[in-house]
Amino acid sequence: MRAEERALELAIRLGAFTAVIVLAGIITLVLTEALPALRRGLGPFLDTVWAPTSDPPRFGLAPLISGSWTVTSLALVGGLPLGVICALFISEVAAGPWQEASRALVELTAAVPSVVWGYLGLSLIAPGIKDLLDLPTGLTALTAAVVLAAMALPTVTAVSIDALRAVPADLREAASALGATRWEVVLTVALLARRGLLSAGLMGTGRVMGETMAVLMLTGNAQALVPAPLSPVRTMTATLAAEMGECVRMSDHYHALFLVGLILLAITLSLNLLAGARRWP
Amino acid sequence: MTVQVDGRRPKIRVRHLEVFYRRERILGSVSVDIYPGITVILGPSGSGKTTFLRALNRMHDAVVGMFVYGKVFLDNRDIYAPGTNVPEIRRRVGLVFQKPNPFPLSIYDNVAYGPRRHGTPRRHLDEIVRWSLEQAGLWEEVKNRLRAPAHRLSGGQQQRLCIARALAVRPEVLLMDEPTSALDPLAAARVEGLIARLARDLTVVVVTHDIEQARRLDGRALLFQGGRLLASGPTRRLLSSHRDHHATSRHDPARAT
Numbered sequence: 001m002r003a004e005e006r007a008l009e010l011a012i013r014l015g016a017f018t019a020v021i022v023l024a025g026i027i028t029l030v031l032t033e034a035l036p037a038l039r040r041g042l043g044p045f046l047d048t049v050w051a052p053t054s055d056p057p058r059f060g061l062a063p064l065i066s067g068s069w070t071v072t073s074l075a076l077v078g079g080l081p082l083g084v085i086c087a088l089f090i091s092e093v094a095a096g097p098w099q100e101a102s103r104a105l106v107e108l109t110a111a112v113p114s115v116v117w118g119y120l121g122l123s124l125i126a127p128g129i130k131d132l133l134d135l136p137t138g139l140t141a142l143t144a145a146v147v148l149a150a151m152a153l154p155t156v157t158a159v160s161i162d163a164l165r166a167v168p169a170d171l172r173e174a175a176s177a178l179g180a181t182r183w184e185v186v187l188t189v190a191l192l193a194r195r196g197l198l199s200a201g202l203m204g205t206g207r208v209m210g211e212t213m214a215v216l217m218l219t220g221n222a223q224a225l226v227p228a229p230l231s232p233v234r235t236m237t238a239t240l241a242a243e244m245g246e247c248v249r250m251s252d253h254y255h256a257l258f259l260v261g262l263i264l265l266a267i268t269l270s271l272n273l274l275a276g277a278r279r280w281p
Numbered sequence: 282m283t284v285q286v287d288g289r290r291p292k293i294r295v296r297h298l299e300v301f302y303r304r305e306r307i308l309g310s311v312s313v314d315i316y317p318g319i320t321v322i323l324g325p326s327g328s329g330k331t332t333f334l335r336a337l338n339r340m341h342d343a344v345v346g347m348f349v350y351g352k353v354f355l356d357n358r359d360i361y362a363p364g365t366n367v368p369e370i371r372r373r374v375g376l377v378f379q380k381p382n383p384f385p386l387s388i389y390d391n392v393a394y395g396p397r398r399h400g401t402p403r404r405h406l407d408e409i410v411r412w413s414l415e416q417a418g419l420w421e422e423v424k425n426r427l428r429a430p431a432h433r434l435s436g437g438q439q440q441r442l443c444i445a446r447a448l449a450v451r452p453e454v455l456l457m458d459e460p461t462s463a464l465d466p467l468a469a470a471r472v473e474g475l476i477a478r479l480a481r482d483l484t485v486v487v488v489t490h491d492i493e494q495a496r497r498l499d500g501r502a503l504l505f506q507g508g509r510l511l512a513s514g515p516t517r518r519l520l521s522s523h524r525d526h527h528a529t530s531r532h533d534p535a536r537a538t
């Protein structure tokens with residue numbers, strides 16, 4: 001018994017240790033490959049155009065960052081409230097087999113790979129948006145945002161459900177014993193779970209920020225400094241995915257791409273740290 | 282059928298009340314009248330005291346597998362009649378749980394929770410919060426930190442906060458499930474005094490394991506055993522005629538002599 005416990009503890013420690021090592025490795029790698037890009041200062045990156053293969057190459061980050069910002073914020077505006085509402089429904093309203101079934105569905109959707117979402121977006125949503133809004137192309141920031149929102153939904157919903165479940169039953173009873181209606185009890189539970197719901201939002205944001213494939217397939221990949229929701233954009237992730245394979249190793253382009261990666265990594269890591277810190281107050 | 286005590290009419294009339302958990306009957310059949318003033322509920326652990334109390338404001342509704350049969354008249358209206366506004370019943374019949382369960386919000390927001398749900402104008406809230414905390418004997422201790430989290434309070438203070446929270450909706454009946462069992466003797470004495478004071482204006486039903494407390498609170502008593510109502514009547518008379526039964530309570534029987 002004791003030996004087993006010790007073995008288990010060792011395995012867990014080893015796992016955690018490996019995770020830390022790998023993460024540290026990734027950060028070091030990205031840092032060492034990105035820092036040479038800054039050798040000539042920040043100047044080149046403040047350009048307004050990203051055109052790494054033109055002559056002379058231009059490495060303006062602004063259009064990529066604003067592209068990511070547009071797509072991400074659009075996706076979050078739709079995805080986060082919807083995820084929380086789904087969670088409230090599943091955890092507080094649905095009962096018995098419905099609850100089980102909807103939970104299973106959420107977990108199933110969470111496992112759908114990005115490429116499948118991208119394909120769905122390409123074959124269904126892009127043409128739909130093109131026809132509906134009478135646009136020259138369906139590959140817009142909005143298209144990508146819709147698909148990203150759908151991708152973030154299961155994550156946000158699952159984490160929100162956990163947060164709502166963590167509200168003790170005796171507090172629900174306290175609310176209804178004071179004459180709160182069913183809906184008031186649901187809203188009270190949401191209020192009491194607000195920290196957990198915020199974590200869910202942050203984790204959903206992380207998921208949206210980090211998605212590459214769907215965005216690559218759906219944004220139209222045309223850069224715009226001040227992108228409109230209905231025009232094509234280019235995001236940081238899509239740029240990485242499209243260009244990393246064909247850039248010359250150790251070239252300025254290569255290092256610039258790593259700089260983009262470093263920015264992304266910093267954002268996602270801090271979101272996850274924030275989410276973790278919020279979950280264990 | 283309805284007997285008047287001290288010229289008062291019963292506030293609650295329970296008729297053929299039965300509670301089932303799935304197939305098992307855990308309470309019943311109970312028929313009894315509850316009068317304004319104090320009613321204490323006595324009986325050994327597992328005898329159905331909490332089950333009975335919760336049936337009086339329909340708290341079993343939300344529990345999957347619980348079924349309640351029979352009638353409970355609150356001022357002549359059956360609270361189990363179809364179409365009853367259940368939140369309204371719970372506003373009129375408050376419940377203080379055995380374990381203090383303040384919301385993880387500020388002291389003020391805990392007390393204001395009920396009034397806010399019932400559309401009390403904002404300008405009246407301060408006054409209601411103060412009144413409720415005074416009634417619960419907590420005002421002096423917390424008046425300078427109403428915005429502090431309720432969880433910083435001691436166990437006894439939390440229990441009094443829960444009583445204040447229940448009083449803030451101005452209930453006509455207050456149900457209390459062992460409100461002093463988690464408290465030290467001093468805090469328990471305070472809450473006991475509070476109960477006696479509240480019983481002047483309200484119908485108060487208190488579950489207790491403490492025979493001495495039941496005796497001091499006086500009023501009427503219901504004695505439960507094995508999911509059935511064994512006896513009811515004025516507390517002193519009931520206690521003297523059922524010595525052996527209440528001696529099975531969880532607390533030191535020596536104290537009950």
Ligand SMILES: Nc1ncnc2c1ncn2[C@@H]1O[C@H](COP(=O)(O)OP(=O)(O)OP(=O)(O)O)[C@@H](O)[C@H]1O
Nearest residue numbers: 302307324325326327328329330331332333344508
């Ligand atoms: N939620 C529930 N689910 C299943 N059975 C329950 C539930 N609540 C109560 N019971 C059963 O009903 C019976 C009476 O329980 P109850 O809580 O009313 O007793 P009590 O008199 O309040 O006891 P105590 O003095 O220990 O609080 C017990 O046998 C218990 O197992």
Ligand SMILES: [Mg+2]
Nearest residue numbers: 330331332458
């Ligand atoms: Mg009990």
